[in-house]
Amino acid sequence: MPEEPDPRTPPAGEQLDLLPELARARAEAAEQTERTRAKDQARGPDPAPERPVARVLVDVPLAHLDKPFDYLVTADLHDQAVPGCRVKVRFAGQEVGGFLLERVAESDHPGRLAPLRKVVSPEPVLHPEVARLSLLVAERYAGTRSDVLRLAIPPRHARVEKEERRPAADPAAPLDPSPLWEHYPPGLLEGLREGRSPRAVWSVLPGDDPMRGLADAVAATVASGRGALLCVPDHRDLARADAALGEVLGVGRHVVLSADLGPAARYRAFLALSRGDVRVAVGTRAAAYAPVHDLGLVTLWDDGDDLFAEPRAPYPHTREVLLVRAHEAGAGALLAATSRSVEAAVLVETGWAHDLTAHRDLRRSLAPRVSVTGATDKEVERDPFARTTRLPTSAHRAIAEGLAHGPVLVQTPRSGYAPALVCSTCRTPARCAHCQGPLEQPRSQADLTCRWCGTEVPEHRCPVCGQGSLRAVVLGERRTAEELGRSFPGTTVRRSSADRVLDEVEDAPVLVVATPGAEPPARGGYTTVVLLDTWLVLARPDLRTEEEALRRWANAAALARPAGEGGHVVLVGDPALPVVQALVRWDPAGFAGRTAQERREAHLPPGARMAVLTGSPDDLADALGRLRLPPGADVLGPVPDQDGAERVVVRVPRRAGPALSEALRAVSGVRAARKLPPVRVQVDPWSLG
Structure with a gap:
């Protein structure tokens, strides 16, 4: 029996008539959906209910981008985006990391803010005082905050963040201060x-x-x-x-x-x-x-x-x-x-x-007795070979006497110093009369040239003895331990240097040969400390030569026993040098004060501020052309540097130091914005040789 048609279903002919209306309705619905989606996209994601603007310092080491940028904090990131946390943002078409510095209610940016892509971790690792410090350090050294923060904040370790926090230890009563x-x-x-x-x-x-x-x-x-x-x-x-x-x-x-x-x-x-x-x-x-x-x-x-x-x-x-x-x-x-x-x-x-x-x-009662031996008239009278020997007779005798009562330390300079020119008579380093930079002779029969300002010096006279002849000193590591081992047969000789540093030496007759900075302390102190090749240390072509020499000698001499307990320091060198006399009198503070005064008179740091610019000749010329120097500035150079580059030293009065750093940052920003090769900038470099 055939089924009866459903009265609710239109006849077949009428169904065909309804198809255009259904299609039109579906098209209108799709169009409405698209308009809604476009409207939502134009409006953007829902902002956070409070302080929806995040100021982010992006991790981009380009000087012209060294500033915070505003981003939108979305509602889903409201609780995670805390000041100091690590975030990911869209920047210049790429996803980069950064630090959220702060959250504010409004932005000065006229357009629509891009949202934060991700909160890497809600852990606040950049504290406000460290963020402020990074800005000040970047301004002081003409660098970028992102470079400073890479030094300041270690890489994230996710597993460590998830570990259970250990409660802070209860404050304990500290020990009484040391005597x-x-x-x-x-x-x-x-x-x-x-x-x-x-x-x-x-x-x-x-x-x-x-x-x-x-x-x-x-x-x-x-x-x-x-x-x-x-x-x-x-x-x-x-x-x-x-x-x-x-x-x-x-x-x-x-x-x-x-x-x-x-x-x-x-x-x-x-x-x-x-x-x-x-x-x-x-x-x-x-x-x-x-x-x-x-x-x-x-x-x-x-x-x-x-x-x-x-x-x-x-x-x-x-x-x-x-x-x-x-x-x-x-x-x-x-x-x-x-x-x-x-x-x-x-x-x-x-x-x-x-x-x-x-x-x-x-100071005199607690310090060891310091004596100087070497090429003095009295030493030469006693020992005709004192001018050429590394270990004069008096120093040899002091080692032998010290070994009879305990350990002895011999300090010898480390290897790796650059060749330098010194007076052949008194071994005073040869320096430029214009800027006090070290002199060098680029080739045989050529005039002397300053390494800092490039000034040629056809004739040089030693400011100490007046002689004009110079000699080159080749500074390298000597086989001191082997030489002393042959001089003192049957004595235990131990070495301490950068590749193997001894932690401590027993209170026994042992001879320790160490390079500066690697001297191990001895139980009860050393009976004798011998400082070898001091002229070699003083020949370093560097602004801090004498200051560094005294620091190394004093650190080694401080390991000796007091003079009342037989402690003796023997320095093989020239007793007439002020730096040697500073050790004899144990007066490093007085020597530092006099050196500071001399540097002020010579317009050298810390009495002046300096910056070293290094780059290719064309890049260096472009940077100097853009540099707005403060009043009183001197430009020394350019002089050749490594790998075909050139170097320029800019010197300004100390009060103009902030202006110099600001000018250098501005030049780096312009060159970075124009995608020019960077010029290396070092403000107040530690070593200036």
């Missing part, structure tokens, strides 16, 4: 403990433990409820500082920041500081940017060590970073060293820091 502080003027520890922010330059006496003294200063700061930061040059000093802080503060109350820890351990220590679980940090260069909460003290051991000069752009020096940070935070500052840098001497002279030096009589 060594009785040797110095009072007031530093008391001021830190009472919440004040004293600033001092500390000349450490031989025999005193500087790491224990710095730990006492940190403990006094912690007792006032504030945080502290300690920077040291290398891993050996780091191990000693870590042990001293652990002894004084207790276990778990400080962290170590060093690249040698590995990515996970370093990031874990960084997060402990960032989250406020720990308020004390010790580390090497990068620790200067550590996010210590309530910073009350910055400390630095041996600021004259060249390891504090950052080899990566923008080439900041750790001392300058810490001083800027102390000024911004209103924190105390303590620079400690056996010797004294010229920059530290200027801080004392200007009153920015006070001098923490023991009384002269106490």
Whole structure:
């Protein structure tokens, strides 16, 4: 039986008539959907309910882009996009990383803001004070903030962020300050403990433990409820500082920041500081940017060590970073060293820091006896070969006498110094009369030329002895240990250098040959310390030659026993040199002050500010043409540099230093915007040879 048709279904003919109406309805619906989608796209994603504008510092090391850019914080990222976190954004057609500096209600940008692409982690790793510090350091060294932040913030380690937080250790009563502080003027520890922010330059006496003294200063700061930061040059000093802080503060109350820890351990220590679980940090260069909460003290051991000069752009020096940070935070500052840098001497002279030096009589009683031997008339009368021998008879005798009572240290310069020209009579380094730069002879029979300003010197006279003849010194590592082993048969000879550094030497008759910076301490101190080839160190073609020589000699001499216990330091060199007399009198502070005055008179750092520009001849000429120099500026050069490049030194009065840095940043920005090859810029380089 056939089915009856559904009365609701139109007849077949009428169905065909309805097809155009259905098609038209569907087209209108699709059009409406497209209009809605276009409207939504034009309107953009829903903004965050509060402060929907994020100011982001993108990780792009181009000078003309070194500024924050505004992005939209969407509603779904409202809780994650916190100031200081890492984000991903769309920039110049690419997805790049960056740091969210702050969130604000409105933007000055006239167009529609691009949204944040992603919050990499809601962990705030860039704190406002460190962000401010990165700006000041970039301005000081004519660099970019992204380069500074790469030095300041370690790479993210996701697994470490997810670890359970360890509760902060309860504050413990620190140990009583070491008796060594009785040797110095009072007031530093008391001021830190009472919440004040004293600033001092500390000349450490031989025999005193500087790491224990710095730990006492940190403990006094912690007792006032504030945080502290300690920077040291290398891993050996780091191990000693870590042990001293652990002894004084207790276990778990400080962290170590060093690249040698590995990515996970370093990031874990960084997060402990960032989250406020720990308020004390010790580390090497990068620790200067550590996010210590309530910073009350910055400390630095041996600021004259060249390891504090950052080899990566923008080439900041750790001392300058810490001083800027102390000024911004209103924190105390303590620079400690056996010797004294010229920059530290200027801080004392200007009153920015006070001098923490023991009384002269106490210095003489605690320091070892220092004697000078070498090519003096009296030495030549006793030993006709004293002018040519590396180890005069008196130094040989001092080693033999020292070995009869304990260990003996012999310091010999490390290898790798560049050839230099010195007076053939008195071995004074040959320098330019115009700018005090080192002289060189590019080829045989050619006139002398200054390495800094390129001035040719047809005739040179030594300013000390008046002689005109020069000699080249070839500076290299000597087989000192083998020579001494043959001179003292049956004696144990141990070597300590960069490739293998001894940690400590027993209190026994042993002969230690070490390069500067690798001298191991001896239990009870060395009976004798011999400083060899001092003329060779003083021949280095560098602005800091004498300052660095005294620092190396003093650090080695400080390992000797006091004079009252038979400690003896023998320097093989010229006793008439002021730097040698500074060691004999144990007066590094006085020598640094006199050197600072001489540099001011010669318009050299720190009495002046300098910048070194290096690049191809065409790029260098273009950069100099765009550079708006402040009044009183001198341009020295160009002179040839490595790989066909040229180098120019720009010198300005100290007060014009900020203007020079600003002008250099402007030139770098213009060249970057025009996609021209970069010109390397180093402001106040540590070494200028």
